[in-house]
Amino acid sequence: MPPFVTASPGISARPPDAGHLVGATWTEAPYPVLIVDRYGGLVEINEAARALLPGAASGDRLHEQVPSWLADAHQRVSGGQRGSSAGPLSGPIKGRHYEAHPTAAGDGDVVWWLVDDTDRRLAETALSDARTRTEILSDVSSTLLSTLNVSRCMEVAASLAAEHLADAAVLVAPRQGRRRPLAYANRGGPVSQVTRQVDVAGVPGLAEALQGFPPVPARWIDPVGLPDWVVPDGFAGPVGSVIVAPLPGHGVSAGALVLLRSSAEQCFTDGEEVFARLFAARAGTALSAARLYGEQANVTATLMRELLPPRLSSVHGVDYAGGYRAAKDHERVGGDFYDVHPGSDPSQDTLVVLGDVAGKGLDAAVLTGKIRNTLHALLPLTDDHQRVLNLLNGALLTSHHTRFATLVLASVRRRGTRARVRLTSAGHLPPLIVRADGKVEESATRGTLVGALPTVTANTVETTLAPGETCLLYTDGITEARGGPLGDELFGEHRLQRALSECAGLPAEAVVERVRMLASQWIGGGRHDDMAAVAVSVPRTGPLTVLNGTGARSSRRNT
Template identity: 60%
Template sequence: MASSSSTATTEREFLAASPYPVVVLGPDGELLHSSRSARLLLEGPATGGVPPWLRRAQQALADGARPDTVRHTHPVAGPVEAHPVPRPDGSTVWWLVVPEGCAGLLPRTAGDGACDWELLTRLSGLLLSSLNVDRILETVVRQAALHLADAAVVVAPGNGRTLRLVTCLRGGDPAHVQQRADPAEVPGLAEALQGFPPVPSRWIDPDATPRWLVPAGFGRVGSVLVTPLPGHGVPAGALVLLRAAGGGPFASEEEVFARLFATRAGAAVSAAVMYSEQAAVTDLLMRELLPPRLEHLDGVDYAGGYRASVDRDRIGGDFYDVHPAADPGGETLALLGDVSGKGLEAAVMTGKVRNTLHALLPLADDHGRVLNLLNRALLTSHHTRFASLVLASVRREDDRVRVRLSAAGHPAPMVLRADGRVTDSTTLGSIVGVLPEATTCTDTVLLDPGEACLLYSDGITEAKGGPTGREQFGDHRLRQALAQCAGLPAEAIVERIQMLAAQWLRDGRHDDMAVMVIAAPPRGHLPVVGERRGHTT
């Protein structure tokens, strides 16, 4: 007897001290022995020491199943493997393998003595796994309820007098609530929402907690802890931790841990808020910048193609527009350009260029004047961003099309003749937006039926790819490609150029690529019903 009892004690002590989580379960799943680390790992809401998944595995073994590894995803530790070793007396030793770094360090409540850095690190990782504000708030309350309290509530400033609440009971699912309520009803909450440091929990009377703050299904509140979620500049909200009556007050170490956790949570929430605001602004701007659909106008064919850079940080400022003539017989102004740089600043400048040019339409007879006025409108001492563009004033004259071309620091348009010859327009001019004066010399091109003029951005010619992956598509390949398009309609030319550039690139990174074709319809071309024509023959 004495010997057997001594063996049991030794085994219990031996297992309790095991650095690896291990439990010994009886045939019916009852807990016989366990290591401290396993208790920390397995303890959770309403488990009675053995979680249901492990109890089920044990019962399966007792029913004659082959001892096999059981896998389970722990809400905090992550994937857990349980390896069974059956013993002759019908009990089973379960060795638990947890991801590196969390063995023995999964306290139900943090702040057990020294600060649990490992838990804090793990929670920080969870917080940073999303840029969605709602998801992060859910993670905050879920983890806070699991590790720091019996229930957690995040209070975020809503619109006007409403508060946004995200609540969670320990082990439960988070709930979102919009509440018309006064934060001043909770001691310390209004202050926390303004970013003031937390009031010690023991100063807060739990019975004064208003019902709107307490998640449904939570009984009497035993203690309350209110902690600000510090954001970038402005607080991201406040974290309220609730402990059920009888659970004892929050220890000062727990308050410190809650504060550290709240700091991380606040940073994650405000990063997500900033990200979503930026994404919304970018989307709004990019929507504004989408090029128009081009077609047949006043007896001239227009086609355009735009392939935006795939890299978010390389969203640039290529643009094109076609402004129909104000009067019958007037000139249509087509333009294609590019703004230096990438991202939002480039997008903003693109919008500026397009709007200014739209306003300058009445002066479009004089390209030099338009470019000079545009130059002055864009000139600033803050930066040296600039735009390059080509203006094309287009008019149908009998069955030919006259195009006045003015380049402003932009590659000169190419002209495709009916016989497949490709020539460069001779227009040349300076960029706009950075030099004291803008200069240009205008070139006039006459297109016979079936001939076309190609405006393009340097995203096409500078597209890197080819056999080596590093070679630029270049002017000469563009010229060759265009030569093969003789006789094709405008739309088909655009598609072919885009296709060849895309093939050249394969999967390479690229800038925005814009092309526009202005074409004189071939003879025998039937005008679309209802089209406006400048001159009829």
């Protein structure tokens, strides 16, 4: 190898064939290549390097032509053991990102191969951002869909939008009359909700977004012209950029989302606008689901008020009490039902109806409602139980329902100290009469069920209740309740009658509560059918012995 000619300390003059030390192909490589001596002087550069560093030439100092990260890397590599390598390094050069790969050459020279990895880094960053945003959207969906309360969903959506997308967020809900519900959130701060009348036309693109039209690009919105109601209280600094994104719902708009960034922050990029729209789509779906659930809940509550058994009390000197338990404890209605229709005056009968529709749940409850409404329309005819049952039977046979029902009708009228009761069973369990002495009698009424045959055959029996006596109407959910020590034994009619014999003289409400308690204890945590019971009692009128505050006995009359 020809000797070096030293021109000055730290600078070496190289022979013309220095390139042969690293191979002739380096001059034609598509990557920028720099040959640098141990003192930091440029020995040679190829055409790709001249294009990257147009001012660089052989003999220049490296640190004068390249960024400091590459000059420092050369000092570390050339200062080490001869032929050693520090491995790949990277940094920016002229707005691009390069990996620098050193290769040791002879006499302490280092050949630096510069590989442009800008596109790879951008792709990795984009992939990482996409994964992060996918995770955020997944978490947002889970969080938003975990609540079906519209107000809570608005609050969470505004808070998440401020946390992940902007410095502040305003969620504008569909109009309620002339006012709109609004949810305001600053990043890291609490969420506030108000309902107020606002002019949405003052925000470019907001009126269109609320109608479900595509969003207006953020660059078209001048933040200076925003109305005051859009900016949340406590927002830091003037607004620098704005995004208005529609919240798509199930066929109708769920509102719009306004995202705000202060002038101190970077404006929204195109990628962030796309992400904001994806976020808004998830939020709109959740809000729409919550709103639909709320509407259905309101409809259900309205219907439930008509389907639930009524509260019973005393009517014309006769006490009435009822109890109901659906087959599933989380449901409030089912196939068992009861009603009490008081007469307009004491001279008219009070009609008591207790029934059991085949099936359980909402389908049975719907038919229950139809039966109750039909019987209500037939009240003027209740002097004739048979006629009422035939008319009800005809109405059910022409219905689209394929279910049937069993019924028991009781017409009650107070006469002096006693009450006359007319009882008619249509395929139902006969009522039980609890006498004052504890004796339990089963009424002799029998009949065919309603809604299955062209006509209903039933017989009506009459009985009289003396003071302290009770007539109990009940469904088979009580007698067929399975439980006991092994959980498979029926509660049974005999056990019910024995329990009723202990209820002689008790008020109607106490009798029903006793029956419900015993049936519940018998079932335990097991499954059961719908259970219903109605007690008709004539209150005692004789003197009752009570204890006064000092423990002395005194008498008073229960009227």
